[in-house]
Amino acid sequence: MSQTVVLKVEMTCQGCVGAVQRVLGKMEGVESFDVNLEEKKVTVNGNVDPEAVLQKVSKTGRATSFWDESAPPSA
Template sequence: MAETVVLKVGMTCEGCVGAVKRVLGKMQGVESFDVDLKEQKVTVKGNVTPDDVLKTVSKTGKKTTFWEEGETAASA
């Protein structure tokens, strides 16, 4: 069953975005993902678990946490 996982990732530049895209592109079970630099938000859809997505994105060295409902980049 497809799961949607939303993360807050401490990205500051396009290089950060590229690093996140590279690790997600290699992750098994990922059907699609969206990386929003401005919002520092990463949305992943696929046959994945939230913990696996968090661990995978954390490999980039960026501060990574689960996105809280109602959170915005300004509240970071």
């Protein structure tokens, strides 16, 4: 079943973005993804387990959590 997983990832540069894109590109079940450096937001679409996506992105060494829509945007 296809679903969307939205994560908050502490990224500071294009190198961080590249690392996240590399792990998502190799992950089984991922159909598409969007990495937004400015918002520190990663959106993943596909037949994936949200917890597995979180763990995979965390392995890049960046602080990663599920996106909380009710949280105020960080300045």
